[in-house]
Amino acid sequence: xxxxxxxxxxxxxxxxxxxxxxxxxxxxxxxxxxxxxSLDDFCLFAPPNxxxxxxxxxxxxxxxxxxxxxxxxxxxxxxxxxxxxxxxxTPDYVQVTGVGDFTKINIPQGDEGGELDPHGADGxxxxxxxLVFSNAFGSVTQMHxxxxxxxYNEFCIRACKGPNAAALxxxxxxxxGCDWNMPGDYSAGSFDSCHGDSGEPMGVYGTSTxxxxxxxxxxxxxxxxxxxxxxxxxxAN
Numbered sequence: 001x002x003x004x005x006x007x008x009x010x011x012x013x014x015x016x017x018x019x020x021x022x023x024x025x026x027x028x029x030x031x032x033x034x035x036x037x038s039l040d041d042f043c044l045f046a047p048p049n050x051x052x053x054x055x056x057x058x059x060x061x062x063x064x065x066x067x068x069x070x071x072x073x074x075x076x077x078x079x080x081x082x083x084x085x086x087x088x089x090t091p092d093y094v095q096v097t098g099v100g101d102f103t104k105i106n107i108p109q110g111d112e113g114g115e116l117d118p119h120g121a122d123g124x125x126x127x128x129x130x131l132v133f134s135n136a137f138g139s140v141t142q143m144h145x146x147x148x149x150x151x152y153n154e155f156c157i158r159a160c161k162g163p164n165a166a167a168l169x170x171x172x173x174x175x176x177g178c179d180w181n182m183p184g185d186y187s188a189g190s191f192d193s194c195h196g197d198s199g200e201p202m203g204v205y206g207t208s209t210x211x212x213x214x215x216x217x218x219x220x221x222x223x224x225x226x227x228x229x230x231x232x233x234x235x236a237n
Contacts, residue, residue, distance in 0.1 A: 001142050003142070004133055012129035013128075014061075015032070018032065019031070021072060025073065025076045026073075026074075029065075029075050031064060033072065034131070034157075035133050035134065035135075037094075038087060039085060039191060039232060041069045042087070044067075044148060044150060045150065046064070047106040047107060051106075052108050054107070057113075060120075068082070069237050075105075083099055083101070084098045084189055084190055085097075085098035086184060089136055089195055090195070090197060091198055093161065093165075093168050095182055097178065097184040100154075102151070102152050109152055113149060115171065117146065118146060143165075145168075145169035146160065154178055156181070164198070167201035170201060172203070183220045183223040185223070190231070192229045192230060193230050194228060194230075197226075198224065199224035
């Protein structure tokens with residue numbers, strides 16, 4: 001387990017970027033530390049370089065951190081990129097869902113995207129060596145289970161803790177997208193921060209577990225109830 005202060009230069013072999021990121025911000029940063037702290041302080045993984053070849057599927061091993069706020073040693077998401085964002089804190093995870101124009105952070109127009117997680121095919125993560133931290137449960141701590149779907153027009157990220165972390169941040173449904181994996185608010189033009197219930201693990205229905213490729217796909221779980229919502233006009237760095 002790392003903190004941002006003691007993270008090594010690289011936490012996995014074959015890592016394209018770094019976990020020793022400092023406290024500035026730089027639009028050419030190769031930092032691969034993501035934070036999920038609050039509505040106005042979260043990050044997303046996205047490609048390091050622009051271009052038609054920078055689809056999420058083709059760059060998932062080398063994505064870098066893009067953050068709403070400076071100060072994490074990462075790239076900063078340009079103001080106006082995110083046009084709707086909805087933060088939820090539950091007992092077991094923190095989650096942000098929303099929409100925007102993510103061509104501004106190098107995702108090609110029309111790319112339906114894919115899923116990033118700390119496992120990947122070889123256990124080194126997509127991106128390799130990507131770390132996620134959060135202060136939502138107290139002091140800044142590494143979140144060992146997380147999942148982040150990115151597309152050219154939509155995003156969702158969830159970081160989980162506790163005994164149900166692996167199930168609530170399940171990573172095997174990589175073609176199912178945000179709406180199915182993280183049911184929630186994806187509306188544009190609004191920004192809010194809420195408390196919520198943890199909801200059901202994605203893909204688990206009573207005693208049965210759905211697997212991609214089965215002939216029929218079950219409906220997503222309903223979005224869990226939310227409360228204590230606070231509205232914001234926008235988020236910006």
